[in-house]
Amino acid sequence: MDNGSIENGFIVDLSNAKNTSQLIYELSSILDLPEARNKKICLKLGDTDLNQSQLLSIKALIDSMQGEIGLIDTASEQTKAAAENLSILVSELKNEIDVDTEQTTTPEEIDTVLGIVTTVDENNEETQGDIPLTPIADFSEVAEAGGLVLNGDSKYVMMDTTGILPDDQKNHEENPETLPTLYLNRTLRSGQTISYEGNIFIVGDVHPGSELIAKGDITVWGILGGIAHAGAHGNVNAKVRALKLNAIQLRIAGLYARRNDTYNVPYVQKSNEFTPEVAVLENNSIVIYKKLRRDE
Amino acid sequence: MSFFTDFYNKVFSFFKPQENVESNVKDVARSRLKLVLMQDRTNLTPKILEQMRGELIDLLSKYVELDKELLELNFEQEGDQVALMLSIPVIRAKDEKEIEEAIKKDALLKGIKLADDEDEPDETSEESEVTSENGEEITQTAEEGESVSGEENQESAADNNEEQAAVENEQTESSDNESSPEAV
Amino acid sequence: MSGRVIVITSGKGGVGKTTTSANIGTALAKAGNKVVLIDTDIGLRNLDLLLGLENRIVYTIVDVVEERCKLKQALVKDKKNPNLSLLAAAQTRDKSAVSQEQLKDICEKLKKDNDFILVDCPAGIEQGFQNAVAGASEAIVVTTPEMSAIRDADRIIGLLAAREEIESYKLLLNRVRPNLIATNDMMSVEDVVELLACDLIGIIPEDTGIISSTNKGDPIVNDEKSLAGQAYRNVARRIMGEEVEFLNLEEDKNIIGKIKNFFEKTIKEIKAKI
Numbered sequence: 224m225d226n227g228s229i230e231n232g233f234i235v236d237l238s239n240a241k242n243t244s245q246l247i248y249e250l251s252s253i254l255d256l257p258e259a260r261n262k263k264i265c266l267k268l269g270d271t272d273l274n275q276s277q278l279l280s281i282k283a284l285i286d287s288m289q290g291e292i293g294l295i296d297t298a299s300e301q302t303k304a305a306a307e308n309l310s311i312l313v314s315e316l317k318n319e320i321d322v323d324t325e326q327t328t329t330p331e332e333i334d335t336v337l338g339i340v341t342t343v344d345e346n347n348e349e350t351q352g353d354i355p356l357t358p359i360a361d362f363s364e365v366a367e368a369g370g371l372v373l374n375g376d377s378k379y380v381m382m383d384t385t386g387i388l389p390d391d392q393k394n395h396e397e398n399p400e401t402l403p404t405l406y407l408n409r410t411l412r413s414g415q416t417i418s419y420e421g422n423i424f425i426v427g428d429v430h431p432g433s434e435l436i437a438k439g440d441i442t443v444w445g446i447l448g449g450i451a452h453a454g455a456h457g458n459v460n461a462k463v464r465a466l467k468l469n470a471i472q473l474r475i476a477g478l479y480a481r482r483n484d485t486y487n488v489p490y491v492q493k494s495n496e497f498t499p500e501v502a503v504l505e506n507n508s509i510v511i512y513k514k515l516r517r518d519e
Numbered sequence: 520m521s522f523f524t525d526f527y528n529k530v531f532s533f534f535k536p537q538e539n540v541e542s543n544v545k546d547v548a549r550s551r552l553k554l555v556l557m558q559d560r561t562n563l564t565p566k567i568l569e570q571m572r573g574e575l576i577d578l579l580s581k582y583v584e585l586d587k588e589l590l591e592l593n594f595e596q597e598g599d600q601v602a603l604m605l606s607i608p609v610i611r612a613k614d615e616k617e618i619e620e621a622i623k624k625d626a627l628l629k630g631i632k633l634a635d636d637e638d639e640p641d642e643t644s645e646e647s648e649v650t651s652e653n654g655e656e657i658t659q660t661a662e663e664g665e666s667v668s669g670e671e672n673q674e675s676a677a678d679n680n681e682e683q684a685a686v687e688n689e690q691t692e693s694s695d696n697e698s699s700p701e702a703v
Numbered sequence: 704m705s706g707r708v709i710v711i712t713s714g715k716g717g718v719g720k721t722t723t724s725a726n727i728g729t730a731l732a733k734a735g736n737k738v739v740l741i742d743t744d745i746g747l748r749n750l751d752l753l754l755g756l757e758n759r760i761v762y763t764i765v766d767v768v769e770e771r772c773k774l775k776q777a778l779v780k781d782k783k784n785p786n787l788s789l790l791a792a793a794q795t796r797d798k799s800a801v802s803q804e805q806l807k808d809i810c811e812k813l814k815k816d817n818d819f820i821l822v823d824c825p826a827g828i829e830q831g832f833q834n835a836v837a838g839a840s841e842a843i844v845v846t847t848p849e850m851s852a853i854r855d856a857d858r859i860i861g862l863l864a865a866r867e868e869i870e871s872y873k874l875l876l877n878r879v880r881p882n883l884i885a886t887n888d889m890m891s892v893e894d895v896v897e898l899l900a901c902d903l904i905g906i907i908p909e910d911t912g913i914i915s916s917t918n919k920g921d922p923i924v925n926d927e928k929s930l931a932g933q934a935y936r937n938v939a940r941r942i943m944g945e946e947v948e949f950l951n952l953e954e955d956k957n958i959i960g961k962i963k964n965f966f967e968k969t970i971k972e973i974k975a976k977i
Contacts (some may be wrong), residue, residue, distance in 0.1 A: 387761050387776050414746055416795040431757075432794045471758045481758035484782065484920075545887040549894050552850055556857050556898060 232293055233262035238269025243277055247284065254288035263293030270298040275305040282309065379473060379480040381508050392477040394457045399439030411435070411449065418455075431471055440464070450474070459504050466497035473502050473509055480509040557594045568592070575605065581621035584611040706737075706817040708810045709942070710839035712863075714855030716826030718847045719877040722913060722922075724823035725753040726932070727843075729922040730939035732787035736818035739778065741790045741809070743835040744825040745800055748792035755782060755920020756789050765793035765800045767809065774812055783925070798830045803837035810838025819942075828862060836863070842872040843904060848879060848890040853898060860901055873904035875938065880909045881952040892949075905938035907931050908952050 235253050240246035250266075253259060264285050273281070285292050294312035297303055306313050402421035409425070413432025417423060422439035433449035435441050440462050441453045447465035452474035454461025459476045473480045480502075502511045558565060572592050579585055591606040613621070711724045721744075728740040742750035745765065751757040762777035767790070774790075781787035790809070793800060806822075813820045822839055825831035836842070842863050846856035856874070863872045876895055883889035890898075892906055910931035916923040923932040924939075930950065937947045 382759070382761075384761065387772075389772075414794050434795055472760075479761065484755065484758070543887070545884075545890050545894070548850055548890055549898070552853055552890075552898055555850075555854055559854065559857060560861065 231261075231263055232265050233259050233290070234265045234267065235259075236267040237271070238267045240269070240271060243271070243273065246271060247281065250281065251284060251288070254285060254290055260289045262290055264290045265293045266295045266297075268295055268297040268299070268302060271302065272299045273297075273302040273305055275308055278302065278305045278309055278311070282311070378468070378483055379509065379511065380483050382472075382479040382481050384477075384479050388477060388479075392457060394459050394476050396460050397439075397454075397458045399454075399458065399461050402439040404439075405437075410445075413449075429465075429470075437461070453502075454504075461504075463502040464499065466499050468500040468502060468511060475502065475504045475509055478504060478507065478509055553591075553593060557592070560594045577625070579607060581625055582613055582618055583607075583609045584613060586610055704737075704814075704816055704818065706814040706820050707841060708814065708820045708822065708839045709841040709843060710822040710824055710836050711843045711845060712824035712832065712835065712859055713826065713845040713852070714828060714859040715846075715852045718845050718852045719907070719913075720826070720845050721749050721753055721823055722917070723843070723845050723875060723877065723907075723935075724821050725750060725922045726924045726935040727939055727942065728787060728819070728821045729754075729781075729784065730924040730936045731819050731821075731942065732781070732784045733924065733936075734939060734943065736786060736943070737816065738787050738819045738821065739790060739813050739817050740787070741806075741813075741820065741822045742792040743801070743806065743822055743831060745792040745831070746794065746797045747825065748794050750823050751779075751789060751791050752920060753917055753922060754789060756791075757920070760789075760791045763791045763793035764809070765796050768801050768805045774809065798825070798834065801834055803834050806834045807838040828858065832859075832862075836866065836869070840868055840870050842869050843875050844872055844901065845875045845877055846895065846899070847877050848884075848892075848895050853890075853895060857899055860899060872901065874899060874901040875905045875907065876903065877907045878909045879906055879952060903949070904941050905934060906949050906952065907934045907938075908950070 235250060237246050237249055240249055246268075254264070266281075282292050292311055294314045295302070295306055296315055297306070297313065303313050399422055404422040404424055405417070405419045407417070407423070407425045408427060410427045411417065411425065411429040411433040413430050416434040416436065417425075418434075418436040420438045422442070423435055423437040424442045424444070425435070426444040428445040429435060429443050429447045429449045429451070431448040434452070435443075435447075435449060436452045436455045438456050438461075439454065439458065441447075441451045441464070443451075443463075443465035445465070446467040446469055447463070448469045448471070450472045451463045451465075451470050453463045454476040455474070457476045461475055463470070463473055463475065469482075471482055498513055500511055500513050502509050504510070554565070554568070557563070557568065563571075572590065575592070576585060576587050576590060580587075586608040589606075589608045591604075593604045593606070594602065711720050711727070713720045721742075724740055724742075728738050732738040740750060740754070741764065742748050743764070744750070751760055756779050759779050761779075762772040764777065766772045767774050767777045777790055778788040779791060781789070790813075810820055810822070820838075822835045824835035844856050844859050844863070846852045860872060860874075863869045874896065876892055879892065880889055884891045892903070896903055908930050910923065910929060912923055912926060912929045913931060916926065922935075923929050924935045926932045930952075934950055937950065940947045
């Protein structure tokens, strides 16, 4: 196997698919995601046997969904032969290798993204409504795509906390990954607080009037509308991530940013499309990176 | 004068049908509230209040002819004192004969009632306790009823008309001194 | 300096206590007074939203009480008026987080360098109310010309009257709709005052502008054109001791109402003479 890489790749894991029709169904639903557009699709096919015409129709499907087939990873000799006839690259697919070749990426964010690979669930009926999780482009790509949004420009302004916060606040650097993570699957409502000596990961919306306080990172798989304080003990490496960063206040270590008064977007804005955002500390101010879609 | 009232009635008979239905909203609210506030302020139940009202009417009508429908009983708060305010439109003052007759009739009735029903006096005495926490009493029992003075009318008919003065004069003779419409 | 502590209360919820607090506070500050607004509605705070300060709150009254910060650190300065500041309630706690003594203590401290301390009281007559009233020596009872609000206001007036520390209490009649009063569908100002037997400090007309001012987080007193804003400014002047006439809200009374009023008055006079 050569150790080459595919730029702008998109891995789809179909190795658990039981038959061709299930495979096609899964693939089409994943390719339907905006993240998959204009990508080189890398298929993990496991040991499913595919003949030439089946593989051709898969290729056609990918083409029709504005994608391009990059390579396939298969254990089946039949599939391998069919791929070679169609001059489709066959390779062993390793997430790590793919990722490491993306030079601009910071390791932490990649891990966040790449821990997630699509699997085909056997109980299809139950999961049909859910959007399958696929590895999406990491935030570094975003910065390249011009998605870098600095505070002050828009949603947030830094707060002058002199005279408000104690002066003797000590900052330190710590890798949040070494901390335990609290995983919650719920909606946090006004008046509710979650405070944890580690990272907080919430699947659900965090409404205005609620508070999240974490020693490490805060990640909200939903709309973050309350107050979020990451690195509450002064860890400047902590981050706040959300599908939509709408927090009334963002606090990282001893730095506080508040929503800009002129930014008139409702705190809770329901939408089907989200642009994940991450807030980090850079040069003594909170910076928000936004992941924009390629076609924007 | 009568010209004016006639004119008013004529003009407004025109608006009346509509008025009766709609204009009363505010008045209904007002009178409902008055009652509710009175209860809230005194902790008296509607039943007791109704009884009190009834007895006051009985008592006063021995001396004057009242417009019973318009009798207003109200508690008003001034500072930390609650005053019982009575407003009774007096149609006509009775003459002495009528009063004597009424008193006799009343005494007779009460006598029979007392023999008949033993609960009645209990209730009234209880009531006067409730309303007389601060010393001044409202006297309404049958016996004491005779001693009610014109003072009460004075308070009650305060803003009504000059007849009240006449009533007062007539009644002062027969009055004792203890009753007053105030209670706390 | 020894400031005046005024509690703004109502008994019933939704009659406009918080709106009144925000507006009177802003109006007093605009007139040059140093003002602190205290939100005592712990767990259901809203005053910050009406002032548009929700994004600036770092510490709350509970932090002060539990000594996580100094009182001064918890005061949030208003966006427009440096004379005005807010001591916010905690949203993530409940009324039991602060005691009467603690609130009294905070009021005493704030008195030293402020002209007015306005305490926005929660609805109800339970602990939240008791706390809010604890440090105050004056009270404004907010009510609307509706049965339930008046009844609750009466209860509150009774409770205030029973407290020795409360030297004066005044009535503020909110959401008055002159057109409904004209058609006798709403109790008039006089009716309410008569029923409650309490001095008036202000009559505020219903104003749809209040909704948008709340949404913007900018009190309506800042809108020079608004009638409600004018009414609130007048209340502030009365609090400061000026004699200000009540706004004439009955201009748009319909013609029938006017005629009827005239006749009714005349008839009353005639009757009185008979």
